[in-house]
Amino acid sequence: MLSLIIVLSGCLGGTTNGEEEEEDGDTTIINNYWNNTTIEPEPEIFAANGEGGAYVAIITINQSSGEAIHLLDATGSYTDGYGIRELRYLAIWTNCTNGMQWFDGYIDVIHGVSPAEQWFAGAGLECTHELQPQGQDSNAELDERLSIVYERHAVTIE
Secondary structure (H helix, E strand, O other), X not given: OHHHHHHHHOOOOOOOOOOOOOOOOOOOOOOOOOOOOOOOOOOEEEEEEEEEOOOOOOXXXXXXOOEEEEEXXXXXXXXXXXXXEEOOEEEXXXXXXXXXXXXXXXXXXXXXXXXXXXXXXXXXOOEEEEEEEEOOOXXXXXXXXXXXXXXXXXXXXX
């Protein structure tokens, strides 16, 4: 039964009307993506954790020229005479190979990091960013802990 259906449907022949197929030898390739495709590399996402004494850098991020660093999240805690407390601020110090250095400022960690605004400066330079958690404005902190998530983006230097 199956063989009868195949023969009657014309699947064994080259055409359905008995004529031979013509082969012209040309192949047409339709490419809808020529010169219109932009490939943007996905950012690399990293997590870092650190623990150390009060008012010292406990996480260091190295940044290459042509690379932007975007802080996504930061949280931490510190210990004082009253117990373990939520980290209040994150200070970022930047040092670059050409002698440039600056203080990026304090990030208010206790109220949550706003990722849209936390890009580290220095994308056109070779830099080291030192992250220093800070609890309250006292010298009573015994130790501090920090956990961050950040991503690296490729950038074009003009």
